Each structure stands twice: as C-alpha cells, then as structure tokens.
Amino acid sequence: MKDHSRTNVRSDLNPSRLLTFRIDDRDVSAHENESILTVARQNGITIPTLCHLDGLSERGACRLCIVEIKGINKLLPACVTFPRQDMEVITASERVVGYRKKILELLFTERNHVCAVCVSNGHCELQNLAVELGVSHVRYPYLYPHLAVDASHSRFSVDHNRCVLCLRCVRVCDEIEGAHTWDIMGRGITSQVITDLNQPWGSSETCTGCGKCVQVCPTGALSEKGKSVAEMIKRRQFLPYLQMMRGRQDTSWTK
Amino acid sequence: MDKIALATTWLDSCSGCHMSLLDIDEALIGLAAQVEILFGPLVDNKIFPDHVDVTLVEGAVGSEADKKNILMIRERSRILVSFGDCAVTANVPGMRNRHAVADVLARAYIENADPAAPLSCGAQAGKGSIEFQVVPALCSKVRPVHEFVPVDVFLPGCPPPPEAILYLLSELLAGRSPDMSGKTRFGA
Amino acid sequence: MNIEDLHQIARMEQTQREGFQHRINVCVAAGCLSCGSGQLKEALEKEVSRRGLDNWCKVKGVGCLGLCTAGPLVSLETAGTYYQSVKISDVSDILEALGGKPVSRLVCPVDTAFFQRQVRIVSENCGRIDPERIEEYMAESGYEGLSLALSQMSPQEVIEEVSRSGLRGRGGAGFPTGLKWTAVSKAAGPTKFIVCNADEGDPGAFMDRSVLESDPHRVIEGMTVAGYATGASQGFIYVRAEYPLAVKRVRLALSQAEHMGVLGNNIFNTSFNFTIKVRLGAGAFVCGEETALIASIEGRMGRPRPRPPFPAEFGLWEHPTLINNVETFANIPPIIRKGGRWFAGIGTEKSKGTKVFALAGKIINTGLIEVPMGTPLRDIVYDIGGGIPQGKRLKAVQTGGPSGGCIPERFLDMPVDYESLAKVGSIMGSGGMIVMDETSCMVDVARFFMEFCKSESCGKCAPCRVGTRQIYDILSKITANQGSPEDLAMLEDLCDLMKSTSLCGLGQSSPNPVLTTLQYFREEYLSHIHDKNCLAGACKSLREAK
Numbered sequence: 001m002k003d004h005s006r007t008n009v010r011s012d013l014n015p016s017r018l019l020t021f022r023i024d025d026r027d028v029s030a031h032e033n034e035s036i037l038t039v040a041r042q043n044g045i046t047i048p049t050l051c052h053l054d055g056l057s058e059r060g061a062c063r064l065c066i067v068e069i070k071g072i073n074k075l076l077p078a079c080v081t082f083p084r085q086d087m088e089v090i091t092a093s094e095r096v097v098g099y100r101k102k103i104l105e106l107l108f109t110e111r112n113h114v115c116a117v118c119v120s121n122g123h124c125e126l127q128n129l130a131v132e133l134g135v136s137h138v139r140y141p142y143l144y145p146h147l148a149v150d151a152s153h154s155r156f157s158v159d160h161n162r163c164v165l166c167l168r169c170v171r172v173c174d175e176i177e178g179a180h181t182w183d184i185m186g187r188g189i190t191s192q193v194i195t196d197l198n199q200p201w202g203s204s205e206t207c208t209g210c211g212k213c214v215q216v217c218p219t220g221a222l223s224e225k226g227k228s229v230a231e232m233i234k235r236r237q238f239l240p241y242l243q244m245m246r247g248r249q250d251t252s253w254t255k
Numbered sequence: 256m257d258k259i260a261l262a263t264t265w266l267d268s269c270s271g272c273h274m275s276l277l278d279i280d281e282a283l284i285g286l287a288a289q290v291e292i293l294f295g296p297l298v299d300n301k302i303f304p305d306h307v308d309v310t311l312v313e314g315a316v317g318s319e320a321d322k323k324n325i326l327m328i329r330e331r332s333r334i335l336v337s338f339g340d341c342a343v344t345a346n347v348p349g350m351r352n353r354h355a356v357a358d359v360l361a362r363a364y365i366e367n368a369d370p371a372a373p374l375s376c377g378a379q380a381g382k383g384s385i386e387f388q389v390v391p392a393l394c395s396k397v398r399p400v401h402e403f404v405p406v407d408v409f410l411p412g413c414p415p416p417p418e419a420i421l422y423l424l425s426e427l428l429a430g431r432s433p434d435m436s437g438k439t440r441f442g443a
Numbered sequence: 444m445n446i447e448d449l450h451q452i453a454r455m456e457q458t459q460r461e462g463f464q465h466r467i468n469v470c471v472a473a474g475c476l477s478c479g480s481g482q483l484k485e486a487l488e489k490e491v492s493r494r495g496l497d498n499w500c501k502v503k504g505v506g507c508l509g510l511c512t513a514g515p516l517v518s519l520e521t522a523g524t525y526y527q528s529v530k531i532s533d534v535s536d537i538l539e540a541l542g543g544k545p546v547s548r549l550v551c552p553v554d555t556a557f558f559q560r561q562v563r564i565v566s567e568n569c570g571r572i573d574p575e576r577i578e579e580y581m582a583e584s585g586y587e588g589l590s591l592a593l594s595q596m597s598p599q600e601v602i603e604e605v606s607r608s609g610l611r612g613r614g615g616a617g618f619p620t621g622l623k624w625t626a627v628s629k630a631a632g633p634t635k636f637i638v639c640n641a642d643e644g645d646p647g648a649f650m651d652r653s654v655l656e657s658d659p660h661r662v663i664e665g666m667t668v669a670g671y672a673t674g675a676s677q678g679f680i681y682v683r684a685e686y687p688l689a690v691k692r693v694r695l696a697l698s699q700a701e702h703m704g705v706l707g708n709n710i711f712n713t714s715f716n717f718t719i720k721v722r723l724g725a726g727a728f729v730c731g732e733e734t735a736l737i738a739s740i741e742g743r744m745g746r747p748r749p750r751p752p753f754p755a756e757f758g759l760w761e762h763p764t765l766i767n768n769v770e771t772f773a774n775i776p777p778i779i780r781k782g783g784r785w786f787a788g789i790g791t792e793k794s795k796g797t798k799v800f801a802l803a804g805k806i807i808n809t810g811l812i813e814v815p816m817g818t819p820l821r822d823i824v825y826d827i828g829g830g831i832p833q834g835k836r837l838k839a840v841q842t843g844g845p846s847g848g849c850i851p852e853r854f855l856d857m858p859v860d861y862e863s864l865a866k867v868g869s870i871m872g873s874g875g876m877i878v879m880d881e882t883s884c885m886v887d888v889a890r891f892f893m894e895f896c897k898s899e900s901c902g903k904c905a906p907c908r909v910g911t912r913q914i915y916d917i918l919s920k921i922t923a924n925q926g927s928p929e930d931l932a933m934l935e936d937l938c939d940l941m942k943s944t945s946l947c948g949l950g951q952s953s954p955n956p957v958l959t960t961l962q963y964f965r966e967e968y969l970s971h972i973h974d975k976n977c978l979a980g981a982c983k984s985l986r987e988a989k
Contacts (some may be wrong), residue, residue: 004340032745060749061903063944080749104543108344112353115442116413127441137343137401137409140933144352144396157824165902171936187727187911191902225842232285242724 021087021210030083037065037078040091047091048100048129050107051166052079053216055239062166064100064129067091075099097133104129109144110163110189113219119232120220126164143189150195152202155225156214156249158193163221165191176242181207205241212238258288260429262307263295263338264328265323267348267397268314272339273297275414276311276415279421286421287429308329309427311338315345316398320391329404334427340413340441342400347413349397356393360385412443419443444704446590446837449581449936451626454581463501465541466520469529470570471504472656473649473688475811480515486531500541509561511810513551513846525679525883527551534921542596556826557808562789564733564797565773567812569657574692580660581689586777589664591712592671599663601626601672607776607783610797614640614768615846615872616730616948617861623765626755628673630763637676637719638759638766639668640736641682644728646895648875650799651769653811655682655689658773659696663719665772667706668779670717673765676719683724692773694721728845728899732947733758733766735901746901747947768873771872777866790816794860804877806840817858817891820850824878835880839963839978843872844954845892845899848959849885868959870952885964886971889957890918896953907950910941914957921968922982924975931968935961952973 017032023040030039032103035058040047051062060080067078070088075096083089090096107126115121129135151157167184170193174180185194195201214222215234223232265273273296276304277283284338305322310332316325328336340346351359362386378425387393400406426433458464469475469484476764487502508516513527517537517694526537526549527720536546553559572579580586592601606621608613627635639662643651666678680689695937697719700706706717722740729735730745737759739745758764774796778786787795794816800823803809806948807829814823824830839849842859850857857863861871879888897911912936920926940955945951970978979981 026842059903061905063904063906063946066540066944070702077749097360099940099944101764102936103905103944105907106940109913110905110909112344112350113441114344114350115440116340117350121442131437131440136411136435137406139400139401140937141916142349142352142398143909143912143916144349146353149390165905165908186902187729188897188900188902191908204378234352 004132012214019044019083019085020086021083022089023089033070033082035069035079035087035113036081036083037213039083040078042217046132047078047089048132049079050125050129050164050218051168051238053168053172053239054166055176055243056171056216057169059171062164063103066096066099068093068096101133102136102139104133104135105140107164108135108138109140109142109165111143111147114161117229118162118220119227119229120123120162120222120234123230123233124220125218137223150201151208151225152200153204153207153225154202155209156211156222157199157225158195158201159220159224163193163218165193166218167193168216168218169193169222172216172239177208177210177212179206179208179210182213257292260304260308261290261292261424262304262310262328262332263292263297263304264310264312264314264324265296265313266325266342266400268339268341269319269347270285270296270313272313272341272412272414275339275412275417276375276420278417279403280417282421286395286424289337290424295337303327303331307333307426309336311336312342313338315341315348316403317395318391318393322394322403324401325403326349329350334407335400335404336408336410336423337400337406338410339415343409343411345397345399349399351352352396356395357385360393396443408435410435411441412439413441414443415439416443444710446587446594449586449590449705452578453582453584454775456578460501460582463499464521465500465682467500467502468505468520468539468570469502470506470514470516470518470520472506472507472569472653472808473618474507474511474897475514475516475685476688476731478514480529483515483517483529483531483534483830486534487537487781490534491550491937494538496538496850500538501701503573504575505571506569506574507566507811509566509811510551510557510808513809513810514572516551517549519545520571523553525551533818535976548820555829556822557810557812557829560818560822560827561813562797562815563813564777565654565661565693565770565788565799566657566785566811567777569662569811572658572874572906573799574657574659575695577660577696577703580658581593584780585660585776586664588776589667589671589705590711592668592779593711593715597599598628598674599673599733601668601779604783605672605778606772608778609783609790610771610774610778610786611773611861612648612768612769613798613873615843615870619869620767620771622769623755624669624672626753627675627763627765630756632763633680634677634762635673636762636764636864637669637673637675637678638733638736638740638758638770639666639678639680639769640731640733641769642724642728642731642736643683643769643873643874644731644899645688645875646892647801647803647877648844648873649801650811650874652686652689653774654769655686655801656692659693660700660767661688661776662693663696663706665775666719667710667717668775669765669767669772671715673763675765676718678719678720679728679740679759680719680721681740682723685724690723697721708773710944717909727901728895729901729949732949734947738767746903747949749946770874791858791860793862798859798871800876802828802878805831805835805837805880805883806878814859816860819856820859821855823859824855825942828878831880835882837878838881839879839885839888841869841877841879841888841956842875842971843870844875845895846870846948846955848871848955849877849888849963850959851963858886868962869955873921884977884979884980885960885967886918886977887979887982888924890915892956893918893953896949900953901947902947903945904944905951906941907945907947910937910945910950911953913937914941914954918957921971922977924971924977924982926972928972930972931961 005140058079060077066075068090146159149159170182173182337343517526524545546839610620613615631748730739735745754764799813902908
C-alpha cells in the first residue's frame with residue numbers, strides 16, 4: 001500500500017484552516033481540506049458526479065461536477081477543487097448544466113447502454129444522472145463499438161458495453177482491497193479496464209474475490225452472476241468504514 | 256370540438272409500447288372522445304393519411320422500408336413522437352449493430368435453423384445465404400428515429416409507463432408542449 | 444574546472460581549429476543523415492587521408508544547417524561556401540576545389556533571405572560546432588554563462604535577469620519564464636527538480652530535435668543555471684524515444700559535461716551540485732503535457748491530472764518542479780552572458796527574443812529557421828521560405844500543430860508573435876509552421892489533426908475521449924461527401940464542449956484546427972456538404988488513392 005501521509009503543505013489552502021465562501025449565493029464554511037463538492041453536499045446542494053465515490057481517491061475525470069467560479073475563466077471540477085476565502089461558486093448555471101447534459105450524452109454514445117436488458121436497470125447511476133439532468137434523448141450519433149463480456153469468474157462478470165471508464169473498480173481494488181487486479185489498457189477511445197495483464201478474470205492470480213469492484217461500479221458493467229434484469233442492487237455501506245480504518249488521506253488524486 | 260388526428264406505427268420493435276398505450280385502460284374511453292386514430296396496428300386503415308396531427312412512432316429504423324416510412328411520416332405529421340426506447344436510443348434492436356448484417360442473418364436463419372426440417376424451397380438448412388427479395392433489406396446499422404428526421408417529443412421507456420403516455424397525450428391535446436421530466440426514463 | 448580552465452580549453456580549441464587551412468563541415472543531424480551524410484562524411488575523411496591532407500584539411504560533423512530540403516549540406520568554413528545535395532561522387536571535386544573556385548554545380552547560395560534574415564540565438568552553434576565535442580561548445584563561450592551565474596550572481600539575480608529578458612516559454616503556452624522560475628524558487632522544500640520537456644509531439648515540428656542533435660550542451664547549461672536559480676539539484680531530460688540520435692548525443696554530452704566538471708558535484712568549484720538524467724518517452728503525444736510527463740517519469744501511466752495544484756509546487760514525486768521546453772533552456776546561456784536587456788531588445792513589446800520555426804508543407808525552403816518575434820508572416824513564407832513551389836497560390840499557414848489554427852492568406856502581413864497569433868485564433872505552439880496551398884483541402888486538414896488528437900487522447904476524461912472521435916467521424920463524413928448541414932452545428936457544439944470542459948490542454952486545444960477552418964474556410968465545408976465537391980480537388984484523389 002502506498003504511504004499517503006504528506007509533509008508538504010499546499011499553499012492554495014488557507015493557513016488558518018477554516019474559511020467561509022459562497023456557493024450559489026449562500027454562505028458556507030469549510031475546513032481547509034474539504035473540496036467544494038464536499039462542502040456543497042454538506043449544505044444540501046447537489047452537484048452531479050460519476051467518477052467520484054466517497055472513500056475512493058478523486059480523479060476529476062468525468063467532468064460532470066464542473067462548476068463556475070467567479071474570477072476564474074475555466075470551469076473546474078468541484079471534487080478536486082478546494083475553496084479559498086470569499087470564493088464565489090455557481091454550481092448550476094445554464095451553461096454548466098448544458099455542458100453536463102452533453103457530457104452525459106457523449107457517455108451514452110460511447111458504448112452500448114441498453115437499459116431494457118441490463119441487470120442494473122432501475123439502480124444505475126448513469127440512468128439516474130440522465131433523469132437528474134433531464135436527458136430524454138441523445139443528440140450525438142451512437143458509436144456502437146464491438147465490446148466483449150468476460151464471464152470467466154465464478155461469481156462475477158464484466159460487460160464492457162456498460163462501462164463508463166469511471167475507474168472506481170481500479171481505485172477500490174488498489175486503494176481499499178490492495179490487490180490491484182483491475183487496471184486500464186489502451187488509450188483514448190480504445191481504453192478498457194482489464195484484469196491482471198488483460199487476462200480472463202477467472203484466471204486472475206491477484207483477484208481475492210472480495211467483490212468490492214462489483215459494489216462500487218456505477219452501472220451494470222460489473223455484476224454478480226445469477227442476477228437477472230434489474231436485479232443488481234449495489235451495496236456500498238462498507239466503503240467509509242474501510243477508509244477510516246486505513247486512515248487514508250483523500251488527496252492522492254494529485255498522482 | 257374537432258377530434259385530433261392521431262396515428263401510430265411500429266418500426267423495428269416489439270410492440271410493447273403499443274401494449275403500454277393500451278394499458279391506460281379506462282382512460283382510453285375519455286381519449287376516444289378527443290382523438291381519432293387514423294392509421295396504425297390498432298386500426299384497420301393501412302394507408303397513411305395525407306395529414307396527421309400527432310404520430311407515435313415506436314421502434315428504431317432498421318430496414319430500408321423503415322427509412323422510407325419514417326421520412327414519409329415526418330412529412331405528413333405535425334407532431335412526431337419518438338415512442339419508447341427503441342425509437343429514442345435503438346435499444347434492443349440496436350444490439351445487432353456490432354455484427355455485420357450477413358452474420359446476423361446467417362446466425363438467425365441458417366445456423367439456428369433445425370437441420371432436419373427441409374426448407375420450403377427444397378434447399379438444405381445450414382447452407383445457402385439470405386437474399387432480400389420481398390422482405391425489405393436490413394440497414395447495416397439500426398439507428399434511432401431522430402437520426403433520420405427531426406423529432407418533436409421524446410418519450411423514453413421500455414415501455415414508457417402508461418401514466419406517462421396518458422400525460423403526454425393529454426398535454427398535446429391541451430395544446431401544450433409536454434414536459435416529460437421525472438415521468439419516465441431510459442429502460443423504465 | 445574553473446573559469447581559467449574553461450578559457451584555456453576554448454583557446455586550445457580555437458588554436459587547433461585555426462591550424463587547419465581548410466575546414467569542411469558536414470551536417471550530421473537527422474535530416475541530412477537520412478540522405479546519406481554519414482557515409483558522405485566518412486568518404487570525405489577517407490579521401491582526405493588518402494591524399495595525405497590530414498594536417499591541411501579537417502572534416503567534421505556538425506549539426507543542423509537549417510536548409511533541410513537541400514541536404515546533405517556541407518559548409519566550407521574558411522571560404523564561407525555552402526554546398527547542397529552533396530553526393531559521395533562529389534568528394535573528389537570538392538577536395539580539388541579547396542582554396543580555389545568552388546564547385547559551381549554544388550553551390551548553395553548564402554546571400555539569400557533564408558540565411559541573411561535569420562537571427563540565430565538558440566541555433567547560433569547549430570551547423571558550426573561538432574555536437575559530440577564539448578570542447579567545441581566551450582570554444583563558443585559555452586558554459587561561460589553557468590560560470591558567471593555561479594561565481595558572480597545570486598540565484599535571485601539570475602531569476603531577475605531571466606525576468607528582465609522577457610523570455611516566454613517556448614513549448615507553446617508562452618508563460619513568462621521568469622515568473623515560473625520565481626514560483627519554483629519560492630516553493631517550499633529541500634528537494635526540487637528541473638525537467639526539460641523534449642517530448643516534441645506536434646506533427647511537423649522538429650525544432651527541439653535539431654537543438655538536441657546539434658547543440659545539446661546548450662540545453663544542459665540552461666538547465667544547470669535553472670537548477671542554481673531555483674534551488675534544484677536534480678534534472679531530467681524527458682525526450683521522446685523516436686529521437687534516437689538526439690538521445691545518443693544528449694547522453695554523450697552529459698557524460699562529457701560530468702567528466703569536465705561542469706555538471707555533477709561542486710560545479711566550477713562551488714558548492715553547487717546538479718546532475719541530469721535522461722528519461723525516454725514511449726510514444727504518447729499526451730506526455731508532452733506537464734502533469735502527464737511527470738506521471739511518465741514516475742513510472743505511472745502518462746495521463747494528465749487536474750491543475751491546480753501546479754507542478755511548480757506539486758510536481759515530480761510531489762516536489763516543486765520546473766518544467767521548461769528545450770528551446771526555452773537553450774535561450775538561457777546567452778541571456779546570462781549578454782544580459783536580459785540584450786534579449787529584450789529583440790522582438791516585440793510582449794514577445795521578446797527569437798523563435799525557431801520548422802517550416803514544412805508547400806514551401807520551397809523546408810527546414811529550420813530562427814527569426815525575431817514580430818517578423819511578418821509574409822516575409823517568413825515568401826522571403827525566407829522562398830515561396831510556394833510550382834507557382835501555386837498560398838491558401839493558409841498552420842501554426843501550433845494540433846493545438847493551433849489555420850491562418851488564411853489575408854492575414855499574411857501580421858507579425859508572428861504570441862498575441863497576434865492568438866488574435867486570429869491560432870497559437871504560437873512549439874514552432875511548427877505548415878504552409879498550405881490551393882491544393883490543400885482545409886476540411887481534410889482539420890480531419891487530419893483531429894485524427895491525431897483522437898488517437899493520442901489519453902482517455903481519462905469523457906469530453907476528449909469521446910469528443911475527438913465524434914468530431915473525427917463527422918469530418919470524415921464531410922470529406923467523403925456524405926455530410927449534412929446539421930453536421931456543422933454539431934461540429935461547433937462539440938468543439939465548444941471540448942474547449943470548455945476537457946481536463947487538459949490536449950482536449951481543450953484540439954478543436955482549434957476545426958474552429959479556425961470553420962471560421963476562415965467555411966465555403967470548403969459547405970461545398971463538400973451541399974455540392975458534394977472538394978473545392979481544392981484534394982479529397983477525391985485521396986480517396987481514390989485508398
């Protein structure tokens with residue numbers, strides 16, 4: 001396991017450790033190591049996320065949690081951006097919501113997400129995001145890639161057609177379970193999550209069969225065998241406890 | 256009050272959305288007072304009228320006939336509704352898109368055919384190829400309706416719940432643009 | 444090694460050089476090497492030996508002479524003559540002609556704008572010294588800047604000199620170098636790193652390659668000065684593996700520098716230690732992005748991470764790291780020697796100094812040029828570049844590689860500097876400059892660059908990973924005459940999405956070629972869509988060739 005303790009103090013954090021700033025015209029307070037996303041959620045402000053999961057390191061990759069910050073001309077992801085004193089954050093401007101919808105639509109086009117026959121139908125974070133953002137159809141052409149299913153494991157299966165490359169499986173297997181069975185192969189649109197050195201999951205020598213990856217997967221890409229359509233309900237209660245026990249600091253996204 | 260001219264059709268689909276439409280049960284009676292169905296699987300008329308107010312299009316565009324029909328339907332409909340996941344996203348029919356049409360046909364009609372049963376044309380099952388002579392040719396990819404024609408309202412769901420369908424029709428009848436958010440979703 | 448030793452070596456080198464009546468310099472940088480200049484040099488050396496002229500005539504290999512299209516290039520140092528397209532069969536004639544009239548059929552005129560209008564700072568030694576001999580670098584005031592900095596300037600004063608020069612990062616972004624050095628020097632911590640970004644991934648760019656092949660010590664000296672100024676004691680040169688000659692020359696230069704005591708422990712007998720290691724890339728354009736580059740050096744997958752925090756504070760192994768481009772470091776030694784004010788006297792108000800450009804495409808003088816910032820684009824294309832071959836009409840100049848834009852002919856009188864390029868929708872980039880004429884289809888140009896970005900996208904963020912593919916598909920459709928009017932709106936929509944929401948510079952800037960061609964060459968898109976016709980007549984033949 002990596003040693004995540006840090007001796008370097010970030011200078012974009014407030015030295016007095018507590019600060020106040022504004023989200024959507026509301027005054028909120030934060031500790032220096034709380035991200036904008038964390039503080040927003042504490043105050044009942046929802047910002048959509050996908051690659052974020054409490055208990056796992058942040059990636060800032062899915063770009064769904066982007067927010068506007070007054071005085072900064074770039075849109076920054078709330079999960080990896082830390083507030084400064086008197087910062088003004090706008091979480092749901094028309095522009096940002098429009099971008100979020102388009103990013104989600106691009107995700108739907110990237111692979112083959114057929115909700116009607118999926119084990120996660122009705123319990124899927126991708127679906128929920130579509131409802132939350134009001135996506136009723138996708139304006140971009142579907143790509144229809146040819147992707148495989150690996151059902152070689154005795155208890156689990158991975159259907160790459162449903163994967164959104166959030167890399168939660170990679171992170172939980174590396175950071176929480178410590179086996180690092182999952183990793184990513186390829187570049188760009190040819191990226192794919194793989195087990196070991198792109199070997200069948202069933203013959204993996206590192207997999208401990210703990211099933212954490214299945215539970216953290218937001219869609220039906222990773223599922224338990226024996227579940228039929230709409231039957232895969234994920235159980236995530238274990239994560240914060242494991243994180244607490246291992247005393248992991250949540251800034252290793254800088255890696 | 257004049258009745259609204261409604262048409263329905265199914266392209267590459269399972270007809271489940273039409274079943275869901277019928278599942279509005281007794282509300283059909285109230286609907287019948289306001290709506291006249293001029294074309295579709297539920298009625299006798301098989302020639303699409305010159306002008307229709309609302310057309311519910313179930314199913315994805317998967318064959319040359321579907322393509323021809325959807326263009327014609329768009330021209331003659333004031334409001335076109337993509338009715339159900341197949342029309343909105345290509346859904347299950349779209350699952351054949353990863354394979355070449357020839358492979359799909361070979362698998363369905365040749366490899367999976369019962370080798371013992373003789374074919375009506377006298378040929379042996381398990382051999383031969385499929386030619387499109389009367390049946391419309393399949394497109395290389397099944398695609399959603401809005402990739403061919405502009406769509407006015409999207410109603411996802413597999414099938415869309417009857418309540419959502421009823422709500423949509425009621426809003427259209429009242430002359431309003433229906434806001435479907437929260438009433439249905441992909442795979443509903 | 445102290446300053447007297449340095450001068451001694453320089454003097455000895457000078458004396459030795461002048462001991463030869465004739466000096467024949469053969470370009471052995473990658474371009475000319477690929478046309479056989481290596482064998483040519485050997486043939487010359489053998490013939491000189493055979494004729495017993497070893498004490499009279501010295502043959503040596505030098506770096507890039509600039510006019511790559513005319514290679515193999517040979518320069519006769521004493522006579523000031525250049526020969527072009529030299530073959531082994533020309534060896535006898537060349538030797539016979541020494542001391543007399545040059546071989547007229549081989550002469551490459553040097554009174555042309557190509558040679559006369561260049562102001563060579565970064566490339567001042569390229570083509571004049573043997574890049575494999577540190578002594579020759581020292582004979583050209585090499586390592587004097589470092590000695591000056593270590594003995595007479597405080598780190599703060601070095602940074603002030605760099606700031607005074609107005610030097611801006613030559614890797615593409617144009618960030619003020621002095622500011623970056625200040626940030627790293629102020630960052631807390633005993634361990635800091637200097638990284639030289641030699642990944643040079645832009646198609647058509649070969650400036651950094653040339654500098655590393657032709658004058659590697661310059662970059663080493665610049666990095667060492669940076670280490671002194673910012674408090675770093677370890678440096679890395681991250682060079683793409685596709686530059687084996689540059690890697691070889693850099694490694695040789697590093698070992699020579701260490702041997703001579705201008706690198707390593709107690710440089711110039713001071714308490715300053717600095718070492719440099721070479722790290723190779725592995726075929727990823729995205730590793731030119733600084734956070735991906737850092738990940739690559741650390742042995743992780745080369746994928747960018749969100750910024751802030753910036754590498755100046757959290758870089759290599761979470762230590763403050765200064766990352767600069769090869770050309771940026773190459774400007775440092777003369778800035779220290781001659782002063783920042785001297786450098787600031789060249790160029791424009793906001794873009795100081797010179798810039799090395801790799802001229803390519805439909806241009807007569809393909810090769811490497813270095814011109815002051817602010818030089819009009821017209822002069823670069825027509826005077827220095829020699830104009831368009833076969834008398835064709837200029838259509839556009841593409842700058843900045845896949846992150847840049849296409850500048851139409853009507854802006855030809857604009858000065859080439861950071862601000863002016865940004866104003867027309869392009870960027871300076873690393874210096875790639877591709878000239879296009881009436882036979883280039885601008886839609887196909889956009890498609891080419893987007894294909895590149897699609898295959899180089901790291902895949903971490905959805906807007907870039909899927910966006911590049913979607914945009915590429917649309918552009919392919921359009922060039923195949925299957926596009927529809929709605930496609931243009933979707934193109935602009937996706938470009939805006941990628942620019943605003945991508946995680947790193949690759950995604951944020953990859954729409955630029957599409958956007959500039961849509962803005963300036965929209966008629967070509969419309970012709971493909973409505974008339975099913977390529978206005979340049981290019982796309983049809985491309986498809987037929989397939």
